[in-house]
Amino acid sequence: MGDALAPAAEDLRELRRSFAGAVIEPGDSGYEWVRRCFNAMIDRRPALIVRPMGAGDVATALAFARAQSLEVAVRGGGHNPSGHCVCDGGIVIDLSLMRRVEVDAERRIALSEGGATWLDFDTAVQAHGLATPGGVVGTTGVAGLTFGGGVGHLTAQHGLTCDSLVAAEVVTADGSLVRASADDDADLLWGLRGGGGNFGVGTLLEFRLYPVERVLGGRLVFTGDGVAEGLRRYRYLCAAGPRDLSFSAVLDRDPALGNLLVLLPCFTGSETEPQSLGALREIPGLIDERLRVHSFAAQQHVVNPTYGEDRAYWKGHFVRELPDELIDALIERMGAMERPPGQLLIESLHGAANDAHPDSSALGFRGAAFNLSAMGTWQDPALDDEYIAWTRETAAAMEPWSFTGGGYVNYMQADEPIERVRAAFGESFDRLQELKLRYDPDNFLHRNQNIPPG
Numbered sequence: 001m002g003d004a005l006a007p008a009a010e011d012l013r014e015l016r017r018s019f020a021g022a023v024i025e026p027g028d029s030g031y032e033w034v035r036r037c038f039n040a041m042i043d044r045r046p047a048l049i050v051r052p053m054g055a056g057d058v059a060t061a062l063a064f065a066r067a068q069s070l071e072v073a074v075r076g077g078g079h080n081p082s083g084h085c086v087c088d089g090g091i092v093i094d095l096s097l098m099r100r101v102e103v104d105a106e107r108r109i110a111l112s113e114g115g116a117t118w119l120d121f122d123t124a125v126q127a128h129g130l131a132t133p134g135g136v137v138g139t140t141g142v143a144g145l146t147f148g149g150g151v152g153h154l155t156a157q158h159g160l161t162c163d164s165l166v167a168a169e170v171v172t173a174d175g176s177l178v179r180a181s182a183d184d185d186a187d188l189l190w191g192l193r194g195g196g197g198n199f200g201v202g203t204l205l206e207f208r209l210y211p212v213e214r215v216l217g218g219r220l221v222f223t224g225d226g227v228a229e230g231l232r233r234y235r236y237l238c239a240a241g242p243r244d245l246s247f248s249a250v251l252d253r254d255p256a257l258g259n260l261l262v263l264l265p266c267f268t269g270s271e272t273e274p275q276s277l278g279a280l281r282e283i284p285g286l287i288d289e290r291l292r293v294h295s296f297a298a299q300q301h302v303v304n305p306t307y308g309e310d311r312a313y314w315k316g317h318f319v320r321e322l323p324d325e326l327i328d329a330l331i332e333r334m335g336a337m338e339r340p341p342g343q344l345l346i347e348s349l350h351g352a353a354n355d356a357h358p359d360s361s362a363l364g365f366r367g368a369a370f371n372l373s374a375m376g377t378w379q380d381p382a383l384d385d386e387y388i389a390w391t392r393e394t395a396a397a398m399e400p401w402s403f404t405g406g407g408y409v410n411y412m413q414a415d416e417p418i419e420r421v422r423a424a425f426g427e428s429f430d431r432l433q434e435l436k437l438r439y440d441p442d443n444f445l446h447r448n449q450n451i452p453p454g
C-alpha cells in the first residue's frame with residue numbers, strides 16, 4: 001500500500017469538498033512540519049496529510065484512504081520513537097486541529113479531543129486545581145500516551161493514565177463511530193487501556209480527575225559517588241511504596257563531569273517536605289538542587305526536551321527489582337561509549353499503578369517494580385549503528401531481571417519482533433487479537449505496535 005500512486009487531482013478536489021479540516025499535499029505550507037517527528041531519524045514523505053476537525057472528517061479520511069489504497073498513519077503529538085505516525089506515500093491523519101479539552105469540575109471529568117497534548121490538557125484542568133496522571137512532557141499526545149499505558153508524575157498516587165480513562169469515542173477502521181465505556185463497550189475500553197492505536201482513531205477521551213494543586217517536586221542532579229548512592233536511595237524510597245510519592249530517575253552523562261543522576265520526585269502528601277526527601281540533599285555530588293513546592297502545572301515543565309532535533313533509538317524492560325548488580329551494570333553502560341550515549345530512564349511503578357486489577361486493562365506489566373529504558377540519543381546520522389548497538393546492548397544487560405521479556409509499547413521502536421510485542425501484553429495478547437478481529441479484521445490500522453487480528 002505504501003507504493004500507491006498519489007491521488008488524482010479530481011479525487012483530491014472531491015475530498016476537499018467533503019472535508020471540514022485541512023488537506024495538505026507535498027509542497028504545501030505545513031507539510032514539512034507535520035511530517036516531522038520527535039525522533040529525527042524518521043524522515044518519511046506521505047502522499048497526503050489531512051487534518052480533521054472532528055470524527056466526521058476522520059471517517060471521510062479513512063474512506064478516502066481505502067478507496068485510494070493508501071496506507072494510513074495516525075498522528076497525535078508525533079512523539080512515539082517508532083515513527084509510526086508518518087508513512088511514505090500513504091496518508092497521515094494528523095489530529096492536531098482537534099485539541100479542545102473541556103472540564104466538568106463538579107463531576108471531576110475532562111473530555112479531551114483526540115489530538116490534544118498534555119500541555120493542552122494540563123492547562124485546562126489545572127485552572128480548576130485538578131489533574132489526571134499524564135505524561136511528563138507537554139508536547140506528547142494525550143491519546144497516544146493513554147492508549148499505550150501512561151507513566152508520569154502521579155503514577156503512585158492515581159495509577160497509569162489509562163486507569164483514569166473512563167470512556168472514549170473511536171472511529172473504527174470501517175468508519176463507524178463507536179463509544180467505549182463500562183456501559184457501552186467494556187471490551188473496547190479494556191483494549192484501549194494499553195492496546196495502542198490498533199482499534200480505531202480516538203476522537204474524544206473522557207478522564208477521571210483528581211484534586212492536585214501544589215506538589216513537592218523539581219529535580220536534583222548528582223555526579224561522582226552520588227550517582228550510585230543516589231540510585232540506591234531512590235530504590236529504597238520506592239520500595240517503601242509511598243502512595244503520595246511518584247518517583248523517577250534518569251542516568252545521563254556529561255562529557256566533562258562523567259555520569260549524572262537526575263532524581264525527579266513528585267510528592268503530594270500533606271507534609272511540606274518529608275524528612276526522607278529533604279535528606280536527598282545530603283547525598284554526595286549534588287550539583288543542581290531544585291527540590292521545591294510548586295504547582296502541578298509547573299511540575300509538568302520540569303522535563304522539557306527539544307522536538308525533532310535528536311535521533312532516538314529506545315529499548316528497555318520492565319524489571320522485578322533493582323538490585324545492586326543491575327544498578328552497577330546500568331552505571332557501567334553509561335560509560336561504555338567514547339561519547340555520551342543518551343539517557344537511561346528508571347520509572348517506579350509502585351503504588352496505585354500496581355494496585356489496579358490486572359483485568360482492568362490490556363497491559364501485561366502489572367506487578368513490575370520499575371520500567372527501565374535505554375534511550376540512545378545523538379545527532380550525526382553516521383553514528384546510527386554505534387548508538388543503536390549501545391541501546392540494544394544496554395537493554396540486554398537488563399534482561400536477566402526482566403518481568404515480562406517485553407518492553408513498554410509507548411517506548412518501542414518499529415523494529416521490535418512480534419515476540420517482544422506479544423510479551424509486552426502478556427496474557428492479554430490473545431484477547432487483544434480477538435478484539436482486533438472484531439474492529440479491524442483486515443488490519444487496516446497497522447502502523448502501531450501491531451496486534452494482528454486473530
Ligand SMILES: Cc1cc2nc3c(=O)[nH]c(=O)nc-3n(C[C@H](O)[C@H](O)[C@H](O)COP(=O)(O)OP(=O)(O)OC[C@H]3O[C@@H](n4cnc5c(N)ncnc54)[C@H](O)[C@@H]3O)c2cc1C
Nearest residue numbers: 076077078079080114135136141143144145150151197202
Ligand atoms: C519526549 C517524550 C516524552 C514522553 N513522555 C512520556 C511519559 O511521561 N509517559 C509515558 O508513558 N510515555 C511517554 N512518552 C512516550 C509516549 O507516550 C508514546 O510515544 C506515545 O505513543 C506518544 O503519543 P503521541 O501522540 O505523542 O505520538 P504519535 O507518534 O503521534 O502517535 C503514536 C501512535 O499512537 C497512536 N495514536 C496517537 N493518537 C491517536 C489517536 N487519537 N487515536 C488512535 N491512535 C492514536 C497511533 O498508533 C500513533 O502511531 C514520551 C515520549 C517522548 C518522545
